[in-house]
Amino acid sequence: MADGNITDQPAYRQVAEHIAQEIEAGVLSPASKIPSERVIAHKYGISRMTARGTVNKLVQMGLIVRRKRIGAFVAQPKIRFDLSSRAGLHEQLHKAGIEPSSKLISAKKIPAGKMNPEISEALGLSKKAYIFHLIRLRLADGEAIAVENSYFPGNLFPNLLKYDLTESIYALLEKYFSVKPSRSTQNMEITFLAKQWADIMGVSADIPALEIKRRAVSTDDILFEFAHDIYRGDRLTFTSKTTE
Amino acid sequence: MADGNITDQPAYRQVAEHIAQEIEAGVLSPASKIPSERVIAHKYGISRMTARGTVNKLVQMGLIVRRKRIGAFVAQPKIRFDLSSRAGLHEQLHKAGIEPSSKLISAKKIPAGKMNPEISEALGLSKKAYIFHLIRLRLADGEAIAVENSYFPGNLFPNLLKYDLTESIYALLEKYFSVKPSRSTQNMEITFLAKQWADIMGVSADIPALEIKRRAVSTDDILFEFAHDIYRGDRLTFTSKTTE
DNA sequence: TGCAATTACTGGTATATACCAGGGCATGGC
DNA sequence: GCCATGCCCTGGTATATACCAGTAATTGCA
Structure with a gap:
């Protein structure tokens, strides 16, 4: 991220938390597609590799699932x-x-x-x-x-x-x-x-x-x-x- | 990895498997330090980011634990x-x-x-x-x-x-x-x-x-x-x- | 209209590079 | 002998770039 940050969290985590909140708030509903890594990178002003770190984090949290060459989608409830x-x-x-x-x-x-x-x-x-x-x-x-x-x-x-x-x-x-x-x-x-x-x-x-x-x-x-x-x-x- | 591979596994996984075998074979014993990411990269002819992927994989497998700014160590048995x-x-x-x-x-x-x-x-x-x-x-x-x-x-x-x-x-x-x-x-x-x-x-x-x-x-x-x-x-x- | 070829886009992998903060160690001054 | 200073190494983060293989939509031809 280009701008300074209040919390000392790394950029990829901050973005992950932002998207996680969107999911929990229902802005992104289950099974819907989340923006591609490249779009996330552009939207938040981070590089794709960092955006990828964000997506990794979200996958790890169980909030989204990846589909190779298709995209990432909000996970169904367990x-x-x-x-x-x-x-x-x-x-x-x-x-x-x-x-x-x-x-x-x-x-x-x-x-x-x-x-x-x-x-x-x-x-x-x-x-x-x-x-x-x-x-x-x-x-x-x-x-x-x-x-x-x-x-x-x-x-x-x-x-x-x-x-x-x-x-x-x-x-x-x-x-x-x-x-x-x-x-x-x-x-x-x-x-x-x-x-x-x-x-x-x-x-x-x-x-x-x-x-x-x-x-x-x-x-x-x-x-x-x-x-x-x-x-x-x-x-x-x-x-x-x-x-x- | 510079050379071609028989299996179609990505480089970071191949290196991870090689190190995993070393751990299981006892070449690297519990609590001993594994080579740093930079050393792994040089040894196997891969970039550090790829070596990092290798270490991530090993951590994920529960074989090693990371210690920030110190190194990665073979995990104790569960x-x-x-x-x-x-x-x-x-x-x-x-x-x-x-x-x-x-x-x-x-x-x-x-x-x-x-x-x-x-x-x-x-x-x-x-x-x-x-x-x-x-x-x-x-x-x-x-x-x-x-x-x-x-x-x-x-x-x-x-x-x-x-x-x-x-x-x-x-x-x-x-x-x-x-x-x-x-x-x-x-x-x-x-x-x-x-x-x-x-x-x-x-x-x-x-x-x-x-x-x-x-x-x-x-x-x-x-x-x-x-x-x-x-x-x-x-x-x-x-x-x-x-x-x- | 029907279908094949093209094209844009996706996640996955990989490289090269850069900077940071903190641990560990050797060095050097006292 | 003691301790502080400073350097090197470490993992952690971040950027920019590149290519691949497969999906999905679009295009264009028959």
Whole structure:
């Protein structure tokens, strides 16, 4: 910025705050396009690289999303997801008036020996056993919000891949294999979206994420699933109600 | 990079991956200084701004931490914090062989009317009631890892500020006011560290964070605390064990 | 009218350069 | 031996410029 400043904030932050206020005030409404980096630079009398810093800051704050070669847009409000709810993601989205959908990305039968030890050991399998690995993409109103990796012991679910895997897996397991989930132990971590998952979701890797690894036990006390779920932190807010 | 590349990755990412491998391989050990941006630029034949992009990426990955005007250093391994554990942060750190400490940043008595409505309403207070607001900084081996905001209804805890607030507040409440926590409802969100908290912690605002808002109820079914805790996502990994 | 080619614009990457403020260290005076 | 001065290095900010690849609107031809 050409002029002097009262606060000692760097130019890119000042501009970011100004635009952030416009967004919060509703001058720029969700899904609307914000001015291009070059226009911001000209409007505020800063260089494009500085304007880019401004846009970076806004992305980082979760207020806008970038679309390569198209522009930057005001972000939709975050979707609430209650991790402690009995209801699954699908059901919670539906209740919130958001259209949930899933896409089966991959379904493979893999020898336990070729698997990541973390997974085969978690499922307590010998090397010659095999594992079913499903990757599903979860969407909300058509927008990718999560990737779910599910690992099932092959011996428990013969011919699993022959079933319709696009619907609820848990319903399927109960219907055809009489396996009902009872308890689960989960471990969560805040990370950045690994490129692997970002590619599946079709988004940039520079967004925060919540990763959850879960071991699910059936009512028969059998460990029947190891799940590794990756949720976008920029589109979801996570709620966890605990009563202790 | 001057030379052509096999992968189509941008230069700043390639260099970042190379340095990341050096860190993971132990060539660069925790707390050791990585080369300065200018040195990286020269070493890999890239410009300093590109080298800066590399360092940004590494910071974002949580592999290194920056220290203004001093350099960038390989980050310490993340500290595990079990959110679902009965043990508090202090106890968990101690068990992990890390020295926990706290610092009282501020302790104020504030009219409920002047408070953020989210808080006064959560505590179910009229505008003329008052609220105690404590801000505490939590450290692990001297490093700031969390900021805790605690809000207590004034009527429940007369003269709260006269007590020693540097120790465990819950122990104090039980000892002097016979208030024992029983249940809590909490709401967590992944964000970026707001400048406000970053300043208290003495770190940059460009790091991920976990914010938890908690309503704590006593054994007498009285809502006695609204807490707003902010944890550094770059120094902590959060575990949550659920058995349902 | 229909469709292909052009063009303007976008974010992403990269370079070269410049200045600032503060930490760390060597130097030099006392 | 002590301490202050000053220099070098650091990350942080900022400018100006350039090229790329893909989108989207426009243009122009058949």
